[in-house]
Amino acid sequence: xxxxxxxxxxxxxxxxxxxxxxxxxxxxxxxxxxxxxxxxxxxxxxxxxxxxxxxxxxxxxxxxxxxxxxxxxxxxxxxxxxxxxxxxxxxxxxxxxxxxxxxxxxxxxxxxxxxxxxxxxxxxxxxxxxxxxxxxxxxxxxxxxxxxxxxxxxxxxxxxxxxxxxxxxxxxxxxxxxxxxxxxxxxxxxxxxxxxxxxxxxxxxxxxxxxxxxxxxxxxxxxxxxxxxxxxxxxxxxxxxxxxxxxxxxxxxxxxxxxxxxxxxxxxxxxxxxxxxxxxxxxxxxxxxxxxxxxxxxxxxxxxxxxxxxxxxxxxxxxxxxxxxxxxxxxxxxxxxxxxxxxxxxxxxxxxxxxxxxxxxxxxxxxxxxxxxxxxxxxxxxxxxxxxxxxxxxxxxxxxxxxxxxxxxxxxxxxxxxxxxxxxxxxxxxxxxxxxxxxxxxxxxxxxxxxxxxxxxxxxxxxxxxxxxxxxxxxx
Ligand code: BG6
Numbered sequence: 092x093x094x095x096x097x098x099x100x101x102x103x104x105x106x107x108x109x110x111x112x113x114x115x116x117x118x119x120x121x122x123x124x125x126x127x128x129x130x131x132x133x134x135x136x137x138x139x140x141x142x143x144x145x146x147x148x149x150x151x152x153x154x155x156x157x158x159x160x161x162x163x164x165x166x167x168x169x170x171x172x173x174x175x176x177x178x179x180x181x182x183x184x185x186x187x188x189x190x191x192x193x194x195x196x197x198x199x200x201x202x203x204x205x206x207x208x209x210x211x212x213x214x215x216x217x218x219x220x221x222x223x224x225x226x227x228x229x230x231x232x233x234x235x236x237x238x239x240x241x242x243x244x245x246x247x248x249x250x251x252x253x254x255x256x257x258x259x260x261x262x263x264x265x266x267x268x269x270x271x272x273x274x275x276x277x278x279x280x281x282x283x284x285x286x287x288x289x290x291x292x293x294x295x296x297x298x299x300x301x302x303x304x305x306x307x308x309x310x311x312x313x314x315x316x317x318x319x320x321x322x323x324x325x326x327x328x329x330x331x332x333x334x335x336x337x338x339x340x341x342x343x344x345x346x347x348x349x350x351x352x353x354x355x356x357x358x359x360x361x362x363x364x365x366x367x368x369x370x371x372x373x374x375x376x377x378x379x380x381x382x383x384x385x386x387x388x389x390x391x392x393x394x395x396x397x398x399x400x401x402x403x404x405x406x407x408x409x410x411x412x413x414x415x416x417x418x419x420x421x422x423x424x425x426x427x428x429x430x431x432x433x434x435x436x437x438x439x440x441x442x443x444x445x446x447x448x449x450x451x452x453x454x455x456x457x458x459x460x461x462x463x464x465x466x467x468x469x470x471x472x473x474x475x476x477x478x479x480x481x482x483x484x485x486x487x488x489x490x491x492x493x494x495x496x497x498x499x500x501x502x503x504x505x506x507x508x509x510x511x512x513x514x515x516x517x518x519x520x521x522x523x524x525x526x527x528x529x530x531x532x533x534x535x536x537x538x539x540x541x542x543x544x545x546x547x548x549x550x551x552x553x554x555x556x557x558x559x560x561x562x563x564x565x566x567x
Contacts, residue, residue: 100511120198136441199239246289340414406468
């Protein structure tokens with residue numbers, strides 16, 4: 092077993108919309124996550140197609156009384172959080188990353204005052220974590236934009252939403268200033284166009300609106316940091332980027348250039364703005380080539396410049412390849428489709444497993460930005476049938492985690508500041524992209540199927556014991 096620094100934050104990550112359920116309880120409003128239906132015929136390696144949202148699809152989902160919407164029910168964490176947090180403590184978790192559901196605090200999104208019942212729930216839940224001395228890392232918006240803001244304002248492409256988000260972030264930072272230290276304003280910032288429904292796929296000005304929405308979110312992120320540091324100067328703010336590393340398909344120079352452009356546009360752009368506080372040259376050129384004209388004022392750019400993040404958080408699951416050959420075979424990879432790498436194994440969802448890719452990213456990000464790094468999500472999903480509710484022998488998960496931990500340990504030994512790791516996920520929950528329960532990431536099994544049937548009993552998998560030992564004994 093490798094050794095990690097004493098202060099290293101070993102932990103776990105989950106999100107409100109994938110676990111809490113109770114979607115209409117205690118005045119909670121509807122979020123975009125609540126209108127994602129389960130599709131039993133989904134093509135698992137192309138879930139991104141299923142996520143596409145048009146105006147008509149949005150309207151019909153709002154009125155859909157027939158489909159099953161798994162995220163409305165989650166794994167019932169709203170009612171089981173006491174036992175679930177105890178499980179996290181048994182695992183040895185030092186930091187629990189979770190999101191606050193924006194719609195529990197501001198059900199429509201533009202109310203003047205926060206919903207006290209929502210605040211009360213998180214207060215009780217966080218106090219439960221503190222009972223075990225866990226740090227709490229809050230994601231403020233984990234692909235959970237209120238439907239009210241889409242209907243009334245058209246979502247993030249409208250600058251009004253910046254103000255409404257900052258009202259929300261201020262309310263939760265004020266409320267939890269004594270109990271939460273680590274914050275991530277937006278989950279997988281670079282993937283938000285996939286789930287916020289802010290920009291529909293049939294929008295005439297799709298790219299113009301998407302980049303406008305991203306700009307507005309950059310401003311909201313920076314303003315939140317500005318307000319937060321005034322509330323409590325100890326607060327630590329991080330990015331959260333869905334980091335899909337890609338490699339060039341061949342050593343043809345054109346493949347190298349294509350991959351460079353791919354990485355610039357899909358990941359570095361977001362780190363650059365939030366970490367360096369400036370729009371990089373390649374994105375300005377991209378806007379020019381695409382004929383885009385993003386509305387950004389001098390005062391917004393100043394806010395972005397003056398309020399950068401303290402650490403770089405990212406999720407890491409898989410890698411892909413990019414190349415010029417027309418025959419490039421493709422596969423799913425988080426919410427994108429990339430080329431198949433013949434040297435890597437894939438999960439049942441086509442995600443290509445690549446522990447060395449994590450080592451590459453850690454070295455690359457530290458060289459580029461020189462800021463502490465936080466692996467905010469990492470883990471592997473498998474279909475795990477368990478009709479007789481026994482202990483699942485998930486040696487594949489142990490192997491996956493062990494190899495990724497090796498990479499982190501190597502990077503730390505080389506002098507890279509990696510401050511934490513939060514496993515996705517401690518307990519099985521509803522998949523973000525495919526809405527399935529059978530896409531299981533947990534080290535704890537939940538007796539619940541894709542249609543929400545089951546006792547919801549939690550059962551340790553073999554990896555639970557392995558991970559608890561690792562978390563405990565790896566600390567120097
Ligand atoms: C990230 C998200 O995309 O990856 C999580 O932040 C998500 O919410 C995780 O669950 C894994 O994706 P999926 O689609 O397999 O659940």
